[in-house]
Amino acid sequence: MKPKVIAIVGPTASGKTGLGIEIAKKWDGEVISVDSRQIYRGMDIGTAKPEGEWSEADIEKGGSINQLFGARKTFEVEGVPHWGIDLVDPDASYSVADFKLFAEEKIADIVKRRKVPILVGGTGFWLKAVIDNLDLTQTPADPILRAELEARTLGDLFHEYKQLDPGGAELIDKQNKRRVLRALEVTKLTGKPFSEQQTMGEALYSVLQIGLRVPREVLNERIDTRVEEMVARGLVQEVRGLCERYGCEIESMTSIGYRQICQFVSGAQKLKEAIEEVKIDTRQYAKRQMTWFKRDERIHWVEPGQSVDAVVQPFLLKNSIT
RNA sequence: GGCCACGUGGCGAAUUGGGAACGCAGGGGUCUGCAAAACCUCGAUGAGCCGGUUCGAUCCCGGCCGUGGCCU
Numbered sequence: 001m002k003p004k005v006i007a008i009v010g011p012t013a014s015g016k017t018g019l020g021i022e023i024a025k026k027w028d029g030e031v032i033s034v035d036s037r038q039i040y041r042g043m044d045i046g047t048a049k050p051e052g053e054w055s056e057a058d059i060e061k062g063g064s065i066n067q068l069f070g071a072r073k074t075f076e077v078e079g080v081p082h083w084g085i086d087l088v089d090p091d092a093s094y095s096v097a098d099f100k101l102f103a104e105e106k107i108a109d110i111v112k113r114r115k116v117p118i119l120v121g122g123t124g125f126w127l128k129a130v131i132d133n134l135d136l137t138q139t140p141a142d143p144i145l146r147a148e149l150e151a152r153t154l155g156d157l158f159h160e161y162k163q164l165d166p167g168g169a170e171l172i173d174k175q176n177k178r179r180v181l182r183a184l185e186v187t188k189l190t191g192k193p194f195s196e197q198q199t200m201g202e203a204l205y206s207v208l209q210i211g212l213r214v215p216r217e218v219l220n221e222r223i224d225t226r227v228e229e230m231v232a233r234g235l236v237q238e239v240r241g242l243c244e245r246y247g248c249e250i251e252s253m254t255s256i257g258y259r260q261i262c263q264f265v266s267g268a269q270k271l272k273e274a275i276e277e278v279k280i281d282t283r284q285y286a287k288r289q290m291t292w293f294k295r296d297e298r299i300h301w302v303e304p305g306q307s308v309d310a311v312v313q314p315f316l317l318k319n320s321i322t
Numbered sequence: 323g324g325c326c327a328c329g330u331g332g333c334g335a336a337u338u339g340g341g342a343a344c345g346c347a348g349g350g351g352u353c354u355g356c357a358a359a360a361c362c363u364c365g366a367u368g369a370g371c372c373g374g375u376u377c378g379a380u381c382c383c384g385g386c387c388g389u390g391g392c393c394u
Contacts, residue, residue: 037358095355125357134354141355173352176361198354256358285358291351
């Protein structure tokens, strides 16, 4: 029988964190954050990281994974362990593949302790990689090849890709350089068409996905409020500190909230305008998230505040699931 | 009260006597190693209103309304 995993999805500011904690408390679970930005140490306010404490006492809980990622303590929020937070420094590179590995080990670890793993997060692609067991190729980005490819034009890249992987060329978004580049990169590096490597393995877990649905207007208001709160809690100082230490050019600093405030910190924009932009960009991000999750028909949608017992209970109590 | 200017989609902004660029915001969408990213796509049957000139007006003329400025 596959391990049971609960996943909580939804757009930013929909209340995923709170629901995750609620379920974890009630069903003895542990949370794994599925968030491509909360992995960065020091990026706290702007990524809406839950507030919690690092507990020394639970070092042994982590196992090898903690060694691997340098985390020696357990992050607890209201007593509920949260994993996947503060995995790397802001200047580190970390991708879906890294996360998938991390999550799989973490889930195994939690299950071993007879707790319920609860994946909470808005990074749809990362979640998909885990629950659908995507066969991410064993072909990480090659810095040298990538630099070479990046210097070429999109049309040029597509042309070569089409030669090597005609089938894939039909399907790919030929106007998206980032995608074409990666497809070509993998194809060249492996000698096999990229399109033939986009497969998925058998699902490793039995997953219950719960989606938080919030009306757009309500969500927008929540976003505005939350951004204001971030500023009140010291977002500007946080960004300034990171800027001084890492500069504003690194990937993690392109995160919403950080890139705009960087503009202010560097004197390129007024604070008020930067804050407005954070709100707008967050709304657009939320929209993209909804587009992503909308089409997954396995998700059980609930309204914020609505009890999820009716879906969680039967799921966890059911004995045999394929 | 008089004079001048302006009045184009939610906002900003081009354009032209032959039937309205673009940017932003907004909606919809794509998604197998940067995913809070990258990319795609859709929005004025109509240019303040009413007349007139013209084969034809958003663009020319007149009136009205509105906005801004100047003047007494």
